[in-house]
Amino acid sequence: MFSAIILGLIALVVILAVAWPLVRPARDEDRLDPLSANQRRRLALREERDLALSALNEIELDLATHHIGEDDYAELVADYRARAAAAISALDAEGESTVANGPA
Amino acid sequence: MALIGQGSLILAFLLALYAAGASVYAATGHDRRFLASARHALWGIFALVMVADAIFLYAIFTHDFSFTVVADNTSRSLPLVYLFTAWWGSQAGSLLLWVTILSVFSLLALRSTQRVLGELQPWLIMVLALIGAFFLLLLVVPASPFVTQIAPADGRGLNTALQNPYMAIHPPALYLGFVGLTIPFALAMAALLTGRVDARWVVASRRWTLAAWGFLAIGMLLGSKWAYAEIGWGGFWAWDPVENAALMPWLVATAFLHSVMVQERKGMLKVWNIALVSGAFALVIFGTFLTRSGILSSIHAFVASNIGWYFVVALVAIVGGAFALTIWRLPLLRADQRIESLVSREATFLFNNLLLVGIAFAVFWGVVFPLLTEAIGSVRQTVSTPFYEFFVIVFGIPLLLLMGVGPLIAWRRASLKQLRNSFLWPLTLGIATGVAMSAFGLASSWPSVAAGSVCAFTTVAIISEFVRGTAARRRIAGENWLISFFHLVDRNRRRYGGYVVHLGVIVFVIGAIGSSAYETQAAGLLQPGQSLQVGSNTLTFRGVEKTRGPNYLERAAVIEVTSDGSSIGTLRPAKREYIREQTTSNEVALNTTLTGGDLMIILDGIRGDGAVQIKAFYKPVVSLLWIAGFIFAAGLLLCVWPDKREARRIRRRYTEESLPGES
Numbered sequence: 001m002f003s004a005i006i007l008g009l010i011a012l013v014v015i016l017a018v019a020w021p022l023v024r025p026a027r028d029e030d031r032l033d034p035l036s037a038n039q040r041r042r043l044a045l046r047e048e049r050d051l052a053l054s055a056l057n058e059i060e061l062d063l064a065t066h067h068i069g070e071d072d073y074a075e076l077v078a079d080y081r082a083r084a085a086a087a088i089s090a091l092d093a094e095g096e097s098t099v100a101n102g103p104a
Numbered sequence: 105m106a107l108i109g110q111g112s113l114i115l116a117f118l119l120a121l122y123a124a125g126a127s128v129y130a131a132t133g134h135d136r137r138f139l140a141s142a143r144h145a146l147w148g149i150f151a152l153v154m155v156a157d158a159i160f161l162y163a164i165f166t167h168d169f170s171f172t173v174v175a176d177n178t179s180r181s182l183p184l185v186y187l188f189t190a191w192w193g194s195q196a197g198s199l200l201l202w203v204t205i206l207s208v209f210s211l212l213a214l215r216s217t218q219r220v221l222g223e224l225q226p227w228l229i230m231v232l233a234l235i236g237a238f239f240l241l242l243l244v245v246p247a248s249p250f251v252t253q254i255a256p257a258d259g260r261g262l263n264t265a266l267q268n269p270y271m272a273i274h275p276p277a278l279y280l281g282f283v284g285l286t287i288p289f290a291l292a293m294a295a296l297l298t299g300r301v302d303a304r305w306v307v308a309s310r311r312w313t314l315a316a317w318g319f320l321a322i323g324m325l326l327g328s329k330w331a332y333a334e335i336g337w338g339g340f341w342a343w344d345p346v347e348n349a350a351l352m353p354w355l356v357a358t359a360f361l362h363s364v365m366v367q368e369r370k371g372m373l374k375v376w377n378i379a380l381v382s383g384a385f386a387l388v389i390f391g392t393f394l395t396r397s398g399i400l401s402s403i404h405a406f407v408a409s410n411i412g413w414y415f416v417v418a419l420v421a422i423v424g425g426a427f428a429l430t431i432w433r434l435p436l437l438r439a440d441q442r443i444e445s446l447v448s449r450e451a452t453f454l455f456n457n458l459l460l461v462g463i464a465f466a467v468f469w470g471v472v473f474p475l476l477t478e479a480i481g482s483v484r485q486t487v488s489t490p491f492y493e494f495f496v497i498v499f500g501i502p503l504l505l506l507m508g509v510g511p512l513i514a515w516r517r518a519s520l521k522q523l524r525n526s527f528l529w530p531l532t533l534g535i536a537t538g539v540a541m542s543a544f545g546l547a548s549s550w551p552s553v554a555a556g557s558v559c560a561f562t563t564v565a566i567i568s569e570f571v572r573g574t575a576a577r578r579r580i581a582g583e584n585w586l587i588s589f590f591h592l593v594d595r596n597r598r599r600y601g602g603y604v605v606h607l608g609v610i611v612f613v614i615g616a617i618g619s620s621a622y623e624t625q626a627a628g629l630l631q632p633g634q635s636l637q638v639g640s641n642t643l644t645f646r647g648v649e650k651t652r653g654p655n656y657l658e659r660a661a662v663i664e665v666t667s668d669g670s671s672i673g674t675l676r677p678a679k680r681e682y683i684r685e686q687t688t689s690n691e692v693a694l695n696t697t698l699t700g701g702d703l704m705i706i707l708d709g710i711r712g713d714g715a716v717q718i719k720a721f722y723k724p725v726v727s728l729l730w731i732a733g734f735i736f737a738a739g740l741l742l743c744v745w746p747d748k749r750e751a752r753r754i755r756r757r758y759t760e761e762s763l764p765g766e767s
Contacts, residue, residue, distance in 0.1 A: 003105060003106075003107040003108050004107065006108055007107060007108050007111040007112070010108070010111075010112065010115070010152070010155060011111070011115055014115060014119065014148040014151065014152065017144050017147070017148060018119065018122070018141055018144045018145045018148055019141065020141075020144065021137045021138075021140035021141045021144065022137050022138070022141050024137075026137075029136065030135065030136045030137050031134055031135070031136065032130055032131070032134045032135055032136040032139060032223075032226075033134055034134075034223045035222065035223060043302065043757075043758075044302065046756075046757045047302060047303050047757065050753060050757055051303075051368075051369065051371075054369070055369060055515070058369075058515060059514075059515075061573070061576070061596070062514040062515070064573075064576030064577075064579070064580060065569070065572040065573055065576050066522060066525055066526070066572065067512070067513065067514040067518065067522055067526060068514045068518070068519070068522060069519050069521060069522055071519075072514075072516075072517065072519060076516060
């Protein structure tokens with residue numbers, strides 16, 4: 001009997017905790033919207049920007065450790081700089097701050 | 105008490121089902137309140153599982169033999185530490201530990217991925233809750249730890265194999281690895297379910313996969329140490345199906361850890377990565393099925409045990425679900441780029457993946473082949489060690505080579521001039537090592553020479569990477585060598601942590617080859633005063649010593665060891681007779697030399713006339729196996745240690761958008 005009462009109390013506490021978000025007064029921020037098309041595009045641009053900056057960082061290390069030559073370095077850097085610049089320009093055009101958040 | 109425990113598990117099971125349903129409604133009905141409720145349900149599951157754990161452990165420590173599991177797996181004379189390990193000594197107890205870890209990991213996964221995941225989070229909760237519900241169902245129906253009986257006066261005691269300090273850490277470490285692989289799988293499924301297969305699930309799963317993989321490796325190494333020191337057959341890995349059950353997901357997870365870098369940098373191998381994550385988790389469930397269904401003792405035992413069918417259904421659901429979702433989302437999983445050159449780091453990762461998956465498949469085949477032959481022909485045909493060793497040599501040596509080649513080749517492509525510069529020293533020293541091994545009589549077989557050469561090549565390649573990187577940083581930043589080295593590693597933790605892990609693997613391989621290819625052994629029946637020669641060691645038997653432990657009687661052979669005339673000490677290989685358990689175990693005697701070799705003595709039997717049958721091995725460099733574990737762990741820590749700069753980057757990338765799903 002004692003065990004049943006304890007179990008009942010545990011169940012009650014757990015059920016109240018789980019139900020609380022559903023029974024509390026509703027709030028404006030309760031709506032869970034998926035990302036809009038604009039948000040999704042910005043997300044993709046930020047991923048592209050970070051990927052390009054990260055690649056530039058690695059290319060610098062590859063050159064410094066003599067894993068790539070000057071010719072390959074110049075070609076690869078030009079490519080990734082262009083990609084990073086395009087992503088940053090697109091984000092800037094949407095009014096987003098793009099302060100250096102690439103790899104350190 | 106049992107009622108509270110069982111009731112808590114039933115409630116937790118119902119909550120898991122609720123959490124799955126509520127999170128789906130939160131996503132499809134766009135209602136954040138249901139997401140919060142589902143999160144609270146996960147907290148509720150955690151609390152209820154803690155209640156069940158507390159009751160179960162209380163029953164164990166108070167010797168409450170009215171709990172069947174406690175009576176079957178403990179006794180009053182069991183030492184305190186082994187009362188704790190008795191938690192996972194039974195089917196029900198180990199599943200309870202599994203669910204405990206899963207409930208903790210689920211909450212940690214939600215917290216650690218909250219900022220990154222956004223709209224994926226409800227689906228992550230759904231997958232985690234369904235997996236939790238499956239394991240809770242096992243605890244509620246076929247394997248309840250709270251089945252009661254009329255209490256006997258004493259329990260049957262714990263499986264004596266588990267009465268070893270390594271067994272206090274080995275199973276929990278493996279469980280942390282097995283359960284940890286749930287999280288990357290759940291993240292991948294969440295990405296497929298939402299169709300948001302961008303980099304988010306990869307970023308969120310990175311540390312989880314690394315940690316789970318690390319725990320699996322450490323768990324396997326501890327298991328090897330236990331087998332080496334306790335079983336008494338002279339080795340550390342027997343290709344036992346239970347060992348293979350941990351090795352298979354580890355190999356696949358290793359492949360994932362490499363190929364995911366290609367996806368992060370090049371946007372390639374997306375389908376492959378989802379297949380690897382799903383495969384690793386499916387192999388976890390398959391391994392659990394193997395070890396719990398009774399199928400290993402006989403396919404007929406599986407039919408008799410109904411828990412196996414639960415795992416079969418789960419396995420079909422996991423493999424079928426992952427496959428169907430991948431096919432559904434195939435158009436979204438196309439590669440952004442292609443491999444530019446076969447001489448590039450991404451290409452070496454691809455080859456490395458093929459080799460790792462090849463070994464995993466060979467091990468899988470070795471495990472299922474005996475089961476298939478028994479199912480088809482009723483006679484089980486076993487697969488022996490040479491089968492596994494063949495594939496480990498054929499796939500493993502090229503894999504070791506790639507560990508050295510990869511760091512020397514740049515991403516995207518490499519020119520001939522750079523390759524010549526990078527490969528010169530590693531290749532020279534690799535070849536020199538092979539020649540030296542042959543010249544000094546260390547070439548016990550061609551694989552050992554090949555492995556020795558490749559180990560030297562890869563070691564030099566990795567060390568040269570540290571040297572080149574440090575020199576470059578020193579040149580650019582004008583720092584001294586030490587500061588340059590520290591900054592180089594600190595700013596590129598994943599890369600250099602990975603190299604340290606690779607060095608650990610090399611040390612392990614040298615230890616494994618050295619200890620088996622160059623071991624010496626001897627066996628003999630010795631009367632008191634008689635000697636046996638093992639390498640340069642002389643073992644002289646002096647007599648049998650009897651002692652009594654807390655729950656066993658021990659008979660040890662007292663053996664004096666001398667080497668080239670000087671005394672090494674006295675070793676006491678023994679046999680323990682456990683009283684309650686009514687079983688006997690071997691206690692191997694070990695003496696580790698300064699050069700890292702082990703003199704190992706095993707007592708095979710004691711005759712009535714006082715003579716003993718002993719077996720002795722000298723295993724050179726075997727200590728490298730365990731030293732490798734520490735190097736591996738150091739590299740792993742370097743990889744997973746929180747990186748503030750990276751965390752800041754990720755936070756900026758994903759939180760500026762105020763992603764839905766954040767609280």
